Amino acid sequence: MSTARFIVSGRVQGVFYRGGTRTQALELGLAGHAWNRPDGSVEVLASGAADALDALERWLRQGPPAARVDAVSREDLPEQYLHGFHTG
Numbered sequence: 001m002s003t004a005r006f007i008v009s010g011r012v013q014g015v016f017y018r019g020g021t022r023t024q025a026l027e028l029g030l031a032g033h034a035w036n037r038p039d040g041s042v043e044v045l046a047s048g049a050a051d052a053l054d055a056l057e058r059w060l061r062q063g064p065p066a067a068r069v070d071a072v073s074r075e076d077l078p079e080q081y082l083h084g085f086h087t088g
Contacts, residue, residue, distance in 0.1 A: 001047060001049070001079050001081075002048070002050040002053055002076065002079065003032075003045070003046070003047040003078065003080040004046055004053050004057075004075065004077060005044070005074070005075045005077055006043070006045075006056075006060055006072055006074050007037075007041055007042075007043055007044075008041055008042045008060055008063070008069060008072050009039075009041040009069075009070050009071045010067065010069045011066075011067055012041065012067050012068075012069065013040055015063070015064060015066035015067045016067075017063050017064060017067050018034040018035070018036065018042060018088075019087060021034040021044055021056075021059075022034060022085050024055075024059045025046055025056055025085045026085055028055055029049065029052055030046045030047065030048035030052050030053065030056060030085065031048060031082035031084055031085055032044065032045040032046035032047055032082050032085055032086075033082075033085065033086045033087065034086075034088075035087070035088045036088070044056075044060060045077075047080050047082045057074060
């Protein structure tokens with residue numbers, strides 16, 4: 001199992017980005033969260049299979065139709081056991 005933190009910037013708040021991320025993550029069998037950050041970006045923490053994290057990263061770079069993603073940074077973290085996928 002792998003864990004990664006993504007920081008996504010652009011027009012990613014108020015465009016169903018977190019909800020879309022949750023849907024994608026659950027379809028990929030990932031656990032974690034997607035949270036709005038005060039600076040207007042979104043933080044995504046996800047844990048699961050390495051190939052599923054790569055697939056989520058590809059989706060994060062596009063996001064839902066109303067989003068405009070300017071950048072996605074990824075930080076691979078030590079393995080974490082997370083349950084469910086939460087938004088906030």
